[in-house]
Amino acid sequence: MERFLLKNIDSPDSAGIGEYLRTGGYASLKKAFGMEPADIIAEVKAAGLRGRGGAGFPTGMKWDFASRDPKFPKYLICNADEGEPGTFKDRPILEKNPHLLIEGMVISAYALKSERGYIYLRGEYPHARAVLDKAIAEAYEAGFLGGDVAGSGFRFDLSVHQGAGAYICGEETALIDSIEGRRGQPRIKPPFPVNVGAWGKPTVVNNVETLANIPLIVSMGAGRYSEIGNPECPGPKLFSVSCCVERPGVYELPMGIPLREIIYEHAGGVRGGRELKAVIPGGISTPVLTPDVLDCPMDFVNLPKRGSMLGSGAVMVFDDTVCLVRVCWRAMRFFEHESCGKCTPCREGTGWMRNILERMEGGFGRDGDIELLQDIARSIMGKTFCPLGDGAAGVVLGFLRNFSDEFMYHITNKKCLAESG
């Protein structure tokens, strides 16, 4: 497939505005200024773009809600807090194609009548910080940001707000708290950020990849754009493939491509020709799957039918040498560390699940531990403010649904099935 989001990233100067302009950059912005804001929102709706951060909410609908709210000012925030383990898909845009993101943000801001934007960048990406600061300075210099964008009379200011190591801030209401200078703890919804967001004003939070799709929709038009990938949720999609494959990396492919093609054609198959044991399709928070789902189309519609989610499109591949009890334990250590502490079921439950998995992994598992884990997971599911708790519970339930034999083996034999094979 032709690359749109990662176009040009192999060029050494791809992050510079000169190279971006030479290859047609900011042409969509000029086209957008010839359109009415409402028409751009209609175009994004017609294109069927769904948010690429994980939830898959229709972007045009989110914009519509925010634009109908009469409060002013409105804020546009780019969620670049890519913290979901296994996920590194936004990194090439941030580090190598930052002007695509800036162009997408300016068009979005024009459509939303927002004058102020922030890029909420995770603290763990210091290189991206330097690249973005430089790109934003270049865009101001060239008149694509500031008081009179490209001579249109439209004003838009943009800056980077750097996070400081909190996964929870990828959740949009916690992210807003963090931008306001608070502890990043999710807020109850409703009201939704589109009505009551940053500093109480209508706020749109969109993922990096979502915003990077906007120039493409404007230049191609909704009709041609929606021909890419699955018509039910179209567009190009970035997949970050990692763990036991020959060629880990970020691949831009049509939405709905079968998992098998991603792993075997693009990522070069399982490393060393070993046997595929398990796949996490969308980042650590999405339930693990068995190899019999390899022909499932990778999109927001089909993965839920197989008991998982597209999430961030982070494909984690495990071969037969990997101990899944250990993977599950490490994932839970992560959730325990990252729970913000606001909701008791998540704060306490993630720690207890980690504790049980740790003793199981260390050869001290007890009869009934599997049922105990399921019981704790179900006591978290649906009982927390934000999806972190559900994610942690879903991970455990997913592993136990599909690989209970391996967990049972660990309890009975006090060692890994993977090492015994």
Next chain:
Amino acid sequence: MDIMDEIRDLSRKYPDRRGALLPALYVVQKEAGWLSQEALDTVSRALNLPQATVKGVATFYAMYRHRPMGRHLIQLCTNVACMIMGAERLVDLISGRYGLEPGGTTDDGRFSLVIMECIGACDRAPAMLVDTDFHADLTADNIFEILEKYE
């Protein structure tokens, strides 16, 4: 520029002073590598925020440090992809060579080690940051070649 001015300058990017709290904490942390009580007080004064507010926020986020750090900060990822690709062995090797445990600092003040929760480089795992330098594709063979460059 005076540090108070630098912090007040940051607050111009936000509709109120409090918005500048996270970036202000980074500014003062850069001075000494960690947030002393004095550093927190500076932020509190510059942004006219209660000390408890500043401390409450500073202690929420993993990348703010609350005790003195070594001259170089190693942030090594051991999350799932890095773990599968051998990060735990690197933790053991670092511990063996420098007597440095996760969360600790070497006696000579050269290194501090912090375990990171997903550095977002799973395709080049294991990976780490040393100060703000990114290093990936780490192995038992190259880890000390890299670390020894940091005096």
